Amino acid sequence: MSVTDEIYQDLILHHSRRPRHYGPLPDATHAAAGDNPLCGDRYEVRLRLDEKSIIRDAAFEGSGCAISKASASLMLDTVIGLSRDEFEELFRTFHALVSGETPSPEAVAQLGKLAALSGIWKYPARVKCAILCWHAVHSALAGQAHASSEEEFASNSL
Amino acid sequence: MSVTDEIYQDLILHHSRRPRHYGPLPDATHAAAGDNPLCGDRYEVRLRLDEKSIIRDAAFEGSGCAISKASASLMLDTVIGLSRDEFEELFRTFHALVSGETPSPEAVAQLGKLAALSGIWKYPARVKCAILCWHAVHSALAGQAHASSEEEFASNSL
Amino acid sequence: MPCWTAVFLLAMTNNSTSDVLLPATIREQFACLREGGSQPPLVYLDSASTALKPDGVIAALTDYYRNMPANIHRGLYPMSEAATAAFEAARATVQKFINARESREIIFTSGATDAINLVARGFGDGLRAGDEVLITGLEHHANIVPWQLLRERRGIVLRVVAMDAQGDVPLDAFRAALNGRTRLVAFTAISNALGTELPVAEMIESAHAVGATTVVDAAQAVACRRVDVQKWNCDFLAFSGHKLFGPTGIGVLYAREALLQAMPPVKGGGDMILSVTFERTTYNELPHKFEAGTPPIAQAIGLGVATEWVTALGFDQIEAHERVLVDAALKQLEALPGVQIIGRPGKRRSIISFTLDGIHPHDVGTILGEDGVAIRAGHHCAQPAMEHFGIPATIRASFSVYNTLADVKALIVGLRRVQEIML
Amino acid sequence: MPCWTAVFLLAMTNNSTSDVLLPATIREQFACLREGGSQPPLVYLDSASTALKPDGVIAALTDYYRNMPANIHRGLYPMSEAATAAFEAARATVQKFINARESREIIFTSGATDAINLVARGFGDGLRAGDEVLITGLEHHANIVPWQLLRERRGIVLRVVAMDAQGDVPLDAFRAALNGRTRLVAFTAISNALGTELPVAEMIESAHAVGATTVVDAAQAVACRRVDVQKWNCDFLAFSGHKLFGPTGIGVLYAREALLQAMPPVKGGGDMILSVTFERTTYNELPHKFEAGTPPIAQAIGLGVATEWVTALGFDQIEAHERVLVDAALKQLEALPGVQIIGRPGKRRSIISFTLDGIHPHDVGTILGEDGVAIRAGHHCAQPAMEHFGIPATIRASFSVYNTLADVKALIVGLRRVQEIML
Ligand SMILES: Cc1ncc(COP(=O)(O)O)c(C=O)c1O
C-alpha cells in the first residue's frame, strides 16, 4: 500500500481541494478555534444547534494541511443532524479508527466516507491533523472557545 | 611489571610504615596543611628555614595512604639542605617523573631514592597521592597555609 | 565458566534455594565477563558505581545509531517515525517498570543527579525562606548539594536526620524531625555507601502526614529490588540508567502528574513549547514541558531494553541471588583478621563497606585492581556518612546479578594478598 | 553506488573542483546509506536536525560499553582508569576541535539546549532587572526560551534585532541594538531554519565594545565549518554531539576560564565538589564544578571520535562539497514551478527552506518520506523566523558530507511527484 492509497486518495484530495461547508456561518450558536501550533494549522469551526441540541448546520474556515482540511470537510458532512451525544460517540469511533484500533463493523459503517482516513494511523505524526477540527467541534459543543490538537493544552505561558 | 614492582616496593613500604621526619617541629618557621578531600588524606608539613632561605629542618604529620606517606618521607629526606629555588626545581622534576614524562638522567639522579616512585604514572588516580606533600611544602615556602592535591583549589563554597 | 558454576552450586546451603538463583549463563551476556573478555579475568564488585551492560542493551543502541538515527517528534519520514515510536515506547516501558500511573509522569533526564536537580529547581524554587527540607545522614552528594544550593537561593532550612551507630535511620528519629514547616523530604531508598535499606513507605507516610512532598533517590534501588511508585506512594523518584545495566547519559525523574502540571519548566528550548513569540511562549504538554531540546534518544531506547532485561530476570531471583552473595561475603570478611565492617544496618542490600586495619583503602583498591578485582575505595560521594563513622574512606564491594561466589572468594584471596604486601 | 558516483562526477562543472570534493566512499561508513541499508534507498536531507553516524563512532560506543563499562574519576582499577583516560582524552579532542585554550574550558552537557540553559542559569542569574540580553530574529527556540525564562526570574529586558527581508541580520541594525545596558548577546552562527550564516566575529567585536558577554549557538556551525573560539573571540559557545555525527545525549559548553571560575555551579552532586559537610561544601576545580554526577561517559568518547572523523575529512573539503550541493539544489528548485525559496541570505550554508504553492509542507514531508526522501517540514523550532516571513512552516532540505547530486535530483523528482498528486 502506498501513501496515495492510504492517505492521499481521490476522496481526500477532493475534499482538501474543495472543502465542503467552508466559509462563515452567520447564525452560529457555537464556535471554537482549533489550532496546532506545532504545524501552524489553524481553523475556526462554527455550529448552529437547535433547541434540542441537534447540530443543524456547521461550517469551518482556516488553513492547514490536506489531511486536516479533508477531515474537517468530511466530518461536517457527517455530523450535521447529530445530537451532542451522537457526535461524541462518532468522535470516539473516529479516534479509535485513526489510532489504528479496529472498531466494530457497525461503528465503521457509521463513519461512512470518513473511513477513508483509516490509513492515517500508519503515519503517527499526521494523526493530530486528522482530528484537529474534531477537537474544535468538541470544544464548541462544550462551550469552550479553543481547542488544540495536543491532548492537554498547557496553559502556563510567559 | 606488577604493582609490587611499580609502586609497593620495599623502599616505599618501608617509608610508609616507618616514615622519617614524622612528628612535630617546634621551631618551624614555615608550615602548611596539605589535604586531598577526595581521598581523605590530610597532612601538616613544617619547615625551618635559615636566614638564607635554606631548608634546615622539616617534618610532617597526618594520615593518608602508603604512597602519600612514603613520598613525604622520602621527599623531606631529600629537601633538607635545599634552597627555595632548588626545591622548586626538584618539584618540577618529580612532577614530570610521576606524570610519565622522561626527565634527563641528571635530573633523575638528583631525585635519588625518590625515583622509586617513577612507576606511579601508570596509576593516574594515585599521582595526586604522590605529590600531595610536595604541594604542601610549596605552599609553606610561599607563605600559604594550605595546599590541595587538586591543581586549582576552588575557593567558592556554600 | 565451568569452575564458577561448580563453586556456585557447591556453596549453596540447601538445594531448595537453587531454583531461585540466577543462571550462570547470564555472564555470557557481558563481554568483559566472557572467557577471554578481560585479562586477568574481571571480578567486578563495583556495580553500585555503574553496572556492566548486557549485549541486548548494546545491540539496541547500535540498532538505533545504524538503522534509525533520526531526530524524533515531528519528523514525517519513516525513519523519524520509527525513532519516535521507539523513544516513546521506552517511556512506556519505564512507566511499567516503576508502575507509574501515566507515561507522561516519566521525564527523561541525563541521570539521577540531573533528576534531583530538576526537582530542586522546579519544585524547590517554589519554597520560601524558613521552609524546611529534610534529608538523612546517609545521602549521596547528589541528594545533599542540590538542597544546599537551594538553601543559598531561597533561604530554606536544610535539616538532617542522623543515622545511628548501625548506619540505620531510625523511624522515630525521622518522625521527630518532621514538623509543620517541613515542605520536602528527600532520602535514598538504599545507601550506596553502606548498603542500608530505608523503610521507604513508612517514611513517606509520615512525611505526608505533615503535608510534606517526598523525593526518593532510587539510584541504587532500581537495580536490586522492585520499585513501585504507587506502593511507596512517593511524589518524586529519581534514578540513572547506567546503574540499571543501561547506557550512560540517561536518567529518569518520576513525578506525580499534578506536581508536574504545577511546576514551571526548568529548561527552555525546542520541544518543550507549543508556540513561541518573543513576547509570549506557551509550554507543551507533559512530559515534553520538562524535556527541552533533542533528548537522549538512543539512551532512552537502551534504558527501555535494560528495564525489560531486568524484569525478565525477575526481582525475586535477583534478590535471592544477591542475598546469597552478600551473606557469604559478610561471613568471609568477618573471618578475615583486621577487617572492620562499616555499618551494620538492619536491612542490608548488596553493598558492603569495610576497612582493613593499618591499610588505606586506596592502596587496597590499587592492589586488588591488579588482580582483576574491581572494588571502590573512597568516600563514595557520601562524605557526611564517612564522617559519621570517623573515617575518610572505606573499601566497598557491591554485588549484582552477574556475580558469583567465586567472585566473593577472589575478593577474600585478594585482601589476604594486600595484607601480605602491606603489613 | 555506481550510479551515484557517476552522477556526482558528471555534474561537476569543472574538473579542477573534483579534488576538493569528498570521496564517494564516505557513504560506505553509514549503515543506512549502504546498499540494502534502507528500503527504499535513503535520501537523507535532514542533517540539520540530526546527522547520521559513521561506523567509527558507533564502534567507539560499543567498545566502551563492552570493554570498559566503568564509572570514571577515582576508580582505582584498570578498567576505570581506562574509561577515565578515554573520557578526558575526548575532552582534549574537543578542545582542539574548537581551538579552546584549556581543556577545562570544555564542559560536557547533555546537548546544545542544556549548554545554553547552563549559561542562562550560571551567568544569567547574575544579571539584574533592567539589564539587557540581545538575541536575533532567526534564533532557534533553544536560544530564545532560556532568555524568556531568565526574564521571568530576573526581570532582564530581552531585546531582539530583527532580520531583513533576505533573512540576514544586518550588522548596522545589530550594532544599533547594542547599548550600555547590554550585558549578554546570544546568537546563532548559522540559522537552522534558513541557512543564513552570521558575521560572528564582527558581531562579537561589536558586543565586546559595549562590554557585553557573548554566547554563540554553534549547533549548526560545528558540522559545516571550522569553529575557532579564539578567532571568534567568543565568551560562550554551545553545540550538540548528535548534529556532529556523534551520539545523542551529549553537548558541549565552551566558556572562557575566567567566566567559569566566577560562575556558581548550576547543579549539585557527585564529582562537582571537593568536600561536603552539611554546613559547608567546597566546589571542585574546573571543569568538574559544572559536571555534577556521572557524566555521559560513552557519549563523550563517541563525540571525541566524531570530531576526529570530521577533522580528518577536512573543512575545506566539506565546505566545497556542500557548496556544490546547495548551489545545485537552489538552481534546480528555482527551476521548479511553484517553489518559493524562503530566505535569500548573503551567505548561505547547507540549508534551504522553501514552500510549494498550494501544498502544505507536512503533506510534502509525508509523500517524500514514502520515496525515501527525508526532509523536514515545520517551523524548525524557529517560529519567530517563520512569522517574519508570514508562513507557519517550510520544507527544509539540509545537506551534509554524505549527500550527493543524486540526492538533489531525488528531491526534485520527489517534489514533482508531490505536485502531481496534490495539485
Ligand atoms: C541553531 C540551533 N540551536 C540549538 C539547537 C538545539 O540543539 P539540541 O536539540 O541538540 O539541544 C538546534 C537544533 O535543532 C539548532 O539548530
Ligand SMILES: Cc1ncc(COP(=O)(O)O)c(C=O)c1O
Ligand atoms: C544513592 C545514589 N544517589 C545518586 C547517585 C547519582 O547518580 P548519577 O551519578 O548517575 O547521577 C548515585 C550514584 O552514585 C547514588 O548511588
